[in-house]
Structures are given as structure tokens and as C-alpha cells.
């Protein structure tokens with residue numbers, strides 16, 4: 001196996017190191033707290049191997065294969081994830097009073113950012129001759145793992161809270177996975193997936209313990225560095241659940257800066273719902289950190305995030321910060337994004353837009369700064385949430401009279417509410 005570019009797995013708590021060419025999750029030196037492992041690379045080897053041109057043409061995240069912790073000579077399990085566009089957002093920018101661009105990661109193969117990590121996980125599982133892959137999930141990681149397991153011909157068995165949005169319970173089953181709907185929270189499903197991993201040896205994808213997950217997620221940082229080389233944004237904004245995603249982006253962007261592929265780095269802004277704000281609270285050193293997780297943004301309904309440390313480090317090292325927003329702010333952001341820019345995000349994917357608004361109001365993001373919001377999930381994953389924002393459809397009979405009556409004008413009414421008036 002060509003893994004010469006991966007030096008070691010290092011515990012983020014005690015610095016102990018482990019051979020990267022084995023199936024290992026957290027550092028065994030710690031009781032009651034997860035010693036999350038960090039993948040350390042030999043950048044001289046990577047630099048020698050990486051011959052791609054950073055010209056903004058990115059067909060998938062595997063453009064950065066030299067940076068990924070897999071056998072660089074082998075074919076990965078891929079559905080062409082990553083390589084998502086970075087869009088200007090002129091109407092949204094006008095509404096928020098600051099220059100915003102959107103990295104639309106809801107366009108990944110299963111409709112979610114998770115595919116970046118899953119592609120790496122399933123490739124690792126295949127190389128380690130594992131037959132069964134598992135994870136706990138609020139729904140997106142589940143669908144993602146199920147899709148890639150199908151692609152690789154692996155068995156997929158996943159644990160999802162029973163009250164997950166309907167679409168998220170159906171999608172993995174279409175990909176052929178066993179979905180076990182747990183009568184409990186995501187946190188409880190997560191504990192169960194760990195117990196199952198210990199008991200049966202199934203390969204666990206969960207980013208909170210699988211050290212290779214964050215490595216796939218960091219390709220969004222590589223892509224953003226490549227896409228913004230001429231104009232690095234002042235801020236990159238993510239919603240946070242377990243905290244792995246924002247940490248991954250920071251790791252990727254920062255290593256491209258350290259390699260001088262890009263001159264500057266952005267500040268990271270992490271956004272959490274008021275009802276599930278553990279990373280925000282830890283970052284701001286609140287005396288008490290609540291482990292409740294009550295929010296309509298189910299994908300970030302996490303009471304006990306497992307990557308708080310890495311997320312807080314990303315916020316701190318980048319000079320960034322964290323804000324909270326209400327569920328109503330999230331719903332307003334979902335329709336604002338849709339109506340101004342034609343981008344349909346699930347609640348957790350739209351939360352960064354609400355976060356930008358909050359950060360503007362609190363004087364964190366200034367008028368003359370530039371912002372990239374990463375939309376992490378596609379809206380059709382959770383239509384029930386969005387329905388609360390848009391209400392019911394109008395029922396009519398199939399007659400022109402009903403159309404005219406609806407618009408209150410016999411010419412069909414030309415004056416309609418435009419997105420910018422929202």
C-alpha cells in the first residue's frame with residue numbers, strides 16, 4: 001500500500017502516536033473522554049506527488065488524492081463528490097449588506113457534504129477488507145454511507161433516531177442499507193453504534209471517532225483555497241453539530257496556506273442553534289454546558305459533540321468565533337436563500353445564512369468584509385421543516401376564473417412579491 005505520505009495518527013489529548021495502517025479509532029489512554037486521533041502527514045512526500053494545477057477546475061475531491069490518507073496508487077470508492085461550485089450571491093449579499101458567496105455542497109451525490117468523508121471511509125473499509133460498515137446518524141451521514149456502501153458492495157447497517165425526517169429514513173433504504181430507527185436521540189444512537197462496533201467489529205464511519213473522516217471533509221478547505229486564491233474571503237461560515245466539518249475545512253485551508261498555495265486564511269465562523277449550542281458555549285467558556293439538543297435543524301441536533309476540541313481550535317487559530325441563532329432565524333434563512341439565489345438548503349445547510357445575519361447585527365462581520373457560506377445539505381432532505389416556513393399550497397379548480405380570483409385581477413395579476421422584498 002502506498003501510504004508513505006501518512007506519518008502517524010496522533011492523539012489530540014496526550015500526543016500518543018499510532019500506526020496509520022490499521023483499523024483504530026480513539027486513543028486507548030483515556031477513560032470517559034474520547035482521545036480523538038489526528039492524521040499527521042509528510043508534506044515533502046505530498047508535495048512531490050501533488051502535480052495538479054490549482055486553476056479552479058475541480059472535477060471531484062480526488063484532485064487532492066495526494067493529500068488523502070488512502071493508498072495513493074489505488075482507485076477510490078467514489079461517486080465524484082466534491083468539486084462543488086462557488087457561486088456569487090448578489091441578491092443575498094444586498095439583503096445581508098455584505099459580500100457573500102455560496103459554496104453549494106448540497107450538490108454532492110447524496111445531497112450532502114458528508115460524501116466527502118464517506119468516500120474516504122468506504123475506501124479505507126474496502127482496503128481493510130471490512131464487509132460491514134456502520135454509523136450513527138441524524139440521517140445525512142446514514143444516507144451517504146449507504147450510497148457509498150452500495151457502490152463498494154459492502155453491507156451497511158445504520159442507527160438513526162426514529163424521529164429523523166422521513167426523507168432521511170427512506171434514502172438509505174433505497175441504497176439497500178439496514179436502517180435501525182433508535183427510540184432515542186442522536187447521542188444515544190451514537191453510543192449504540194460504538195457498542196456495536198466494539199461487539200461485532202463492524203467498520204464505523206462516525207467522524208467523531210474515525211480519524212480519517214475529517215480528512216475527507218478537509219477537501220472543502222482545499223477547494224475553497226483553490227477557488228478563492230485571488231480573493232481569500234475574510235470569513236468562512238459553517239453550521240456546527242459535532243464540529244468535525246468546520247475543523248476539517250480549517251485544516252485543509254491552513255495546510256494549503258502553509259504550503260504557500262494560497263497567501264492568506266479566512267476566519268471561521270461557527271453557527272449553532274440556540275437549542276443545541278454546546279460548541280458555541282464551550283468556545284465562549286460558559287460555566288455550564290447544557291447537553292440538550294432541541295432544534296428543527298435535525299442535522300445539528302447534537303447534545304454532546306465529539307469534536308468540540310477540534311472545532312474550538314479551528315475557531316481560535318483562525319481568529320474566528322461562534323454565534324447562535326433561533327429556529328425561526330433558520331427558517332427565515334432557508335426561504336431567503338431560496339428566494340434570492342435559487343438554492344434550496346435543508347435547515348442545517350441554511351443556518352450559516354442566519355449566522356451571517358446575526359454576526360452582522362452583533363458587529364462581528366463588517367460591511368466591507370467578504371464571506372463564504374458553505375451550504376452543507378440539500379433542501380429536499382427535509383421538506384417538513386421548510387413547510388413551516390412556506391405554509392400550505394393554494395388549492396384551486398382547473399379554471400382561469402380561479403386563477404383570476406386568486407390574484408384578484410382578470411389579467412392574472414403581474415405584481416407578485418419578489419425575492420428581494422422578503
Ligand SMILES: Cc1ncc(COP(=O)(O)O)c(C=O)c1O
Nearest residue numbers: 240241242243244245299376377
Ligand atoms: C447538513 C449538515 N450540516 C452541518 C452538519 C454539521 O457538521 P458537524 O457535525 O461535522 O459539525 C451536519 C452533520 O453533522 C449536516 O448533516
Ligand SMILES: N[C@@H](CCOP(=O)(O)O)C(=O)O
Nearest residue numbers: 137138139140141206207299
Ligand atoms: N449529523 C450528522 C452526524 C454524523 O456525521 P459525521 O460526519 O459527523 O459522522 C449526520 O448526518 O448524521
